[in-house]
Amino acid sequence: MGRHREFDADEALHIALQVFRRRGYEGTSISDLTDAMGITRPSLYAAFGNKEDLFRRTLDLYERRHLCFAHEALQAPTAREAVERLLRGYVDVLTDPLSPPGCLGVNGAVACSEASEPIREELIARRIVNENNLRNRLEKARADGDLPANEDPADWARYVVSIGLGMAVKAASGASRQELHRVADFAMRSWPTA
């Protein structure tokens, strides 16, 4: 069966997540990762493939461990509550005191070299999934009479996602949790009254 791995792969992945979240995909070197994880380069490549593979695995872990609130938020009884829970939950993730500020999905890559385009596109694709999930929830709400018929679910989803992305950049720039909740307050003021 061979020699056993001397490090905890799951723990190492959590550390990689922290490094990528702070420095972005291109801003993180393999040496940054191995130093933080306390393992050697061959161990990293043996356990996680190449840099792209590792980043995608950290993305999966991030969604599973930090963005899991979104799934529950969408199940709130009303659309308004679902949107508000999404925004509030995201603010708390963006300003988690135990992690670098901001969002892995935004800090990871906004603009990058041609070599990293696949990662940038992966992040865009995942954001589209999230926006579509919200849009579907709002379409259901409109069918149920929970959202006025003249409100466009696609427009609403795009707006909420835009607010989220803006708060993510703001968080990465040093905005406090309290400040971002104030932004969420203002965002909710757009919600239709009665």
Place this chain on the structure above:
Amino acid sequence: MGRHREFDADEALHIALQVFRRRGYEGTSISDLTDAMGITRPSLYAAFGNKEDLFRRTLDLYERRHLCFAHEALQAPTAREAVERLLRGYVDVLTDPLSPPGCLGVNGAVACSEASEPIREELIARRIVNENNLRNRLEKARADGDLPANEDPADWARYVVSIGLGMAVKAASGASRQELHRVADFAMRSWPTA
């Protein structure tokens, strides 16, 4: 007096702006720049200093040539109009068909390696200036009775800037001008009614 420069420094700077705006600060290599500008490395360093200096000069050019609408927007007769002009003007810059989508100030750097931290901090500092300019305008509006006394100018400025940053990321991800104007529509719905 010596040999004359064989290229137009201002034109070269415009090209550098396009490259940085598309690839970000870290995603752009000196070779990317010299290839696009059609000059050699020593010419670039002689004319613009080092990479950081060049990027700061492209930032100045960008603000002067693309963000100049903001100054005029703030002089609109009402605060509401000023905010709306800021958002509309920014959307048009973000989706300028002659430039890479998004904003140099956001695409430039959101998260980066330690080596590029000075650039990231410079971008944050410039965003703070913009937010403060808007806040000052809104404080004046409140003093004039143009903005209700219970509306906080700092909160409003933070919200508007967040919307802008979110639209910038959205634009860099491929959102259309029309889609972003719909986001601006929703943002303006938060404005207090009478």
Place this chain on the structure above:
DNA sequence: CTGTTACTATACTGATTGGTATGATATGCG
């Protein structure tokens, strides 16, 4: 115990990074 297997450690690869030394070339001044 031996053999096989999978890990770790060291050292290395070629390519690319930002930045420069050097020598040729072109310009203006006297």
Place this chain on the structure above:
DNA sequence: CGCATATCATACCAATCAGTATAGTAACAG
């Protein structure tokens, strides 16, 4: 013209990039 000066082109620098070859080591199967 001839000198001074500034730009140009080539070729280079050390450092770092992502990724790997090789050899040593630890664990299980038999």
